[in-house]
Amino acid sequence: MVERYLKAGSLVEAMQFLNHYEGRARVVAGATDLWVGIKNHNTKAEAFVDITGVDELKTVEISKDYIRIGSGVTFHELEKNVQIQKNLRALQEAARWMGSPQIRRMATLGGNLVSAQPAADGMVAMSALDVAVEMVGPDGTKRRTLESCYKTFGESMIDSSREIVTAFVIPLHNQAHSYFGRFHLREANALPVINCAVGAWMKEDGSWESRYILAPLGYHPARLRAMEDALAGGLLEERELYDTIEKHIEELTFRTSLVRGSAEFRKQIAVQLMHEQIIRLWYNHEQEGESDAKH
Amino acid sequence: MQNIEFTLNGSQIEVSIDPRESLLHMLRNRLGVFGPKEGCGKGECGACTVLVEHNAVNACIFPAGKVDGLEVVTIEGLQQGEHLHPIQQAFIDTGAVQCGFCTPGMILSAKDLLDHHHKPSRQEIRRAISGNICRCTGYSKIIDAIEYASKDVSKS
Ligand SMILES: Cc1cc2nc3c(=O)[nH]c(=O)nc-3n(C[C@H](O)[C@H](O)[C@H](O)COP(=O)(O)OP(=O)(O)OC[C@H]3O[C@@H](n4cnc5c(N)ncnc54)[C@H](O)[C@@H]3O)c2cc1C
Numbered sequence A: 001m002v003e004r005y006l007k008a009g010s011l012v013e014a015m016q017f018l019n020h021y022e023g024r025a026r027v028v029a030g031a032t033d034l035w036v037g038i039k040n041h042n043t044k045a046e047a048f049v050d051i052t053g054v055d056e057l058k059t060v061e062i063s064k065d066y067i068r069i070g071s072g073v074t075f076h077e078l079e080k081n082v083q084i085q086k087n088l089r090a091l092q093e094a095a096r097w098m099g100s101p102q103i104r105r106m107a108t109l110g111g112n113l114v115s116a117q118p119a120a121d122g123m124v125a126m127s128a129l130d131v132a133v134e135m136v137g138p139d140g141t142k143r144r145t146l147e148s149c150y151k152t153f154g155e156s157m158i159d160s161s162r163e164i165v166t167a168f169v170i171p172l173h174n175q176a177h178s179y180f181g182r183f184h185l186r187e188a189n190a191l192p193v194i195n196c197a198v199g200a201w202m203k204e205d206g207s208w209e210s211r212y213i214l215a216p217l218g219y220h221p222a223r224l225r226a227m228e229d230a231l232a233g234g235l236l237e238e239r240e241l242y243d244t245i246e247k248h249i250e251e252l253t254f255r256t257s258l259v260r261g262s263a264e265f266r267k268q269i270a271v272q273l274m275h276e277q278i279i280r281l282w283y284n285h286e287q288e289g290e291s292d293a294k295h
Numbered sequence B: 001m002q003n004i005e006f007t008l009n010g011s012q013i014e015v016s017i018d019p020r021e022s023l024l025h026m027l028r029n030r031l032g033v034f035g036p037k038e039g040c041g042k043g044e045c046g047a048c049t050v051l052v053e054h055n056a057v058n059a060c061i062f063p064a065g066k067v068d069g070l071e072v073v074t075i076e077g078l079q080q081g082e083h084l085h086p087i088q089q090a091f092i093d094t095g096a097v098q099c100g101f102c103t104p105g106m107i108l109s110a111k112d113l114l115d116h117h118h119k120p121s122r123q124e125i126r127r128a129i130s131g132n133i134c135r136c137t138g139y140s141k142i143i144d145a146i147e148y149a150s151k152d153v154s155k156s
């Protein structure tokens, strides 16, 4: 039985509310996942702690070495943010395609993580960006890798009755680029048929590090590590690149969905989508050569 | 039950809500405001669109408790006395209304667009109403109406 809807004015107040209810309250951000669940009577809580009025969670800070994005930043704000457009292209593109205008006005990045949907657009993009997740809980603040925040399908390691995700911290690597692609049946529809993100940056020793992310596969955005290794040797001819992508994606197990298409259909879309994004990634690197531009 | 206060269409309101109630439920069932419609009830059709702090949101999945201290505008709040809002008038003038079920939501999505962007392209208009489904018109007249209204709104 829910007793109270509490609006926190600061992070300290939000934590006080959660501590007071000792695990029987639940964090609410944009509510775009939570309130669908509420209607289906899936959510058990004695109080809701709304964090959308907490200014500390709504900032985007940029320094020489990193961008720190508050967990309460909405997808609408992400799409419009000039620093994100300039430095984190994959995230900006994901924000552009995510949901409808109304959903983007409400939905936050923090909720996109804690809902733990494998194809959540914001988190697919984040997975290509070498991100760290910052949070606060009863034991103080801590940082986790993105992957370690997922428990199983639709379940997060983050306990939103006791912990609050505060920010996503993304290092500004040298010569970094990232892109995002998505295939959906109708724009503004919940979750895509397939989405993917790619990212690459130059390490201190001059070699390249890359990330190829595909979803939905498994219970979190899937990093295609074997394909990263296979493509680490340098630029390939376009046909050879396509064949390499196809070979790696062929080995993956996709789910058949009544709404979002058969496993075979998804596999074919995945190859096309990944190929398009890797072409964008490599082509831009070639164009910009040894410039010291970031992301 | 819990009391909240907010501004609805310019008037200060105090109402008692269930903390798990949606804004749509509160508006229709407690306050008798029937402009926002319930279509899908899960954020996908846009029939329930209202403005909260000038931004279009889906009232069906918006917690009622969230609007405490905020400003809410429904279709009922657009008309000024005898005068329809230019977007409402444009929908009539261009024949953009058939059954009318989607119309309040469409108009409020259009208002969000035109409040933030005075001269949108047709592509931008299409994108702004991509969260609103219309089963009757085929959308072209709705896009015409919003384009037509953008000329009036940018003059005022
Ligand atoms: C019609 C519709 C379309 C959608 N389309 C898309 C889409 O295209 N792509 C996509 O990725 N998603 C989509 N979604 C899903 C949803 O909008 C996103 O996952 C969104 O980012 C959730 O954020 P929120 O702020 O609304 O989270 P909420 O619903 O408020 O919360 C979700 C969960 O996260 C917890 N939580 C939220 N913030 C925090 C925090 N800071 N710390 C700890 N716990 C927290 C809550 O307790 C809850 O368990 C769609 C949803 C709907 C209804």
Ligand code: FES
Residues within 6 Å of the ligand: B037, B038, B039, B040, B041, B042, B043, B044, B045, B046, B047, B048, B049, B058, B059, B060, B061
């Ligand atoms: S009724 Fe709210 S979006 Fe359909």
Ligand code: FES
Residues within 6 Å of the ligand: B096, B097, B098, B099, B100, B101, B102, B103, B133, B134, B135, B136, B137
């Ligand atoms: S006019 Fe009937 S649904 Fe749009």
